[in-house]
Amino acid sequence: MAGVRVLSADSGVRERYAAGGLMGRLTFGSRPAVVVVDLQYGFTRQTYGPGFDLDDVVESTATLLAAARERGVPVWFTTIAFPEDGSGVGGTWLTKMPAMTGLLEGHHSTLIDERLDVGEGDPLVVKQTASAFAHTDLARQLAAAGVDTVLVVGATTSGCVRATVVDACAHDLPAFVVRDCVGDREAGPHDGALLDIDAKYGDVVSLERALELLRGLS
Secondary structure, three states, X not given: OOOOOOOOOOXXXXXXXXXXXXXXXXXXXXXXXXXXXXXXXXXXXXXXXXXXXXXXHHHHHHHHHHHHHHOOOOEEEEEEOEOOOOOOXXXXXXXXXXXHHHOEOOOHHHOEOHHHOOOXXXXXXXXXXXXXXXXXXXXXXXXXXXXOEEEXXXXXXXXXXXXXXXXXXXXXXXXXXXXXXXXXXXXXXXXXXXXXXXXXXXXXXXXXXXXXXXXXXX
């Protein structure tokens, strides 16, 4: 499915959440970074087991990245890659998602989709769990760069994107998920994850709003 869906009708869930003290809004910082979660060929090409249609997500992400680079905003990429000798940390995850067993270090499936035009200096975080922060040094890298806010994009909305945002929140790092730049295999998990993120862990914004935030940087 494409990643350009609006939040689904929720029968008043958002209103009840707000009345119950959820749905707070975050402040966009002055030193943001973009974290592109797992837009590797293993997900953007349907010839691979975990892959599905992410063309709209990739196109929207490319637009966001172009704007970020114009403003000097740094970009981090993540990719899932498991050691061929089985020495990684994601054994339980592979048991749940055996489709990912082909995402092996050095394989084409672990490369970032070329349509995103990865820059020579863009950091790449290799991970073997859903969160970009778990068992990686992403938090240290962001802190060293003085990053105070992250724009999170990529796949899947209900999986690695959500896990990354939950952990960003745990690191006291405001996260903004760009709705047009995330995608999932099915509409239900996609919409549910966006609602859950927006209620508890980060802010969900449109691509148009994300571009406005970038243009507003001094």
